[in-house]
Amino acid sequence: xxxxxxLAKLVAVxxxxxxxxxxxxxxxxxxxxxxxxxxxSGVPRSMVYEALGRxxxxxxxxxxxxxxxxxYRPLPPDVLLxxxxxxxxxxxxxxxxxxPRLYTSREEDRVxxxxxxxxxLSYAAQMIRQAExxxxxxxxxxxxxxxxxxxxxxxxxxLSVSTLLTGDADLDCGQVLRxxxxxxxxxxxxxxxxxxADGQEALITSEDLETTATITRNRNLVLIARQFVWMExxxxxxxxxxxxxxxxxxDPEDRRIFESLAQSESE
Numbered sequence: 081x082x083x084x085x086x087l088a089k090l091v092a093v094x095x096x097x098x099x100x101x102x103x104x105x106x107x108x109x110x111x112x113x114x115x116x117x118x119x120x121s122g123v124p125r126s127m128v129y130e131a132l133g134r135x136x137x138x139x140x141x142x143x144x145x146x147x148x149x150x151x152y153r154p155l156p157p158d159v160l161l162x163x164x165x166x167x168x169x170x171x172x173x174x175x176x177x178x179x180p181r182l183y184t185s186r187e188e189d190r191v192x193x194x195x196x197x198x199x200x201l202s203y204a205a206q207m208i209r210q211a212e213x214x215x216x217x218x219x220x221x222x223x224x225x226x227x228x229x230x231x232x233x234x235x236x237x238x239l240s241v242s243t244l245l246t247g248d249a250d251l252d253c254g255q256v257l258r259x260x261x262x263x264x265x266x267x268x269x270x271x272x273x274x275x276x277a278d279g280q281e282a283l284i285t286s287e288d289l290e291t292t293a294t295i296t297r298n299r300n301l302v303l304i305a306r307q308f309v310w311m312e313x314x315x316x317x318x319x320x321x322x323x324x325x326x327x328x329x330x331d332p333e334d335r336r337i338f339e340s341l342a343q344s345e346s347e
Contacts (some may be wrong), residue, residue, distance in 0.1 A: 091163055098131040099125045103140060103154060111151035189298040197291040204275045204283055205230045211277040214240040216309040218274035221247035244312050246272065257316035276306045
């Protein structure tokens, strides 16, 4: 990991840019004066002492006075990170307890969007965790692993879990059927994630340049999404009972799609 990456990650956990630069400079050369840290970090002298003051106030740097100069040394990285981890856990715990008291789930017909793969997967996982009766899923290879724990939990709770896989990943929970690879490509389902919980809420996303999911509780839209997944699962169950003689009666294009599934299963 390069210096810029480390700098960005320190900022992400609560440092200002100047604080991050000063702390990283101090890791490489200590004890140091504010003047020395300004030169090494590139932080202006007018700002370096303010950054050091904030770092010292929260225990990220130590200071001492020697020969009328103030010297600084860093809190060791492991100690600093342990402290931040414990503090973030405490804050998250308090927020997890307090924020839900302000939130009331409302039935509504709007169509919402959420961006970012982590946010999309978190919302999908929450839908599966909160489902009470059934979950319908369309999963690509990249989504099986991150959602496996929630899917397995739904199965353990006795929910009806039906999954259509569009890639090569396996899933050992509930009704699982595999979509024909060729049809997945034709329908652009390979990178699609669909979660439908209790026939009440649907999440649909496909990955392009950025992961963006559509989320809705609109009754008609949820019904259409559920019916789509149900029909795809039904089609695969019927295909599993078809022999070569019946497949021969299909149109060439339809037969080619089903044959792509057979080829995938044999590999």
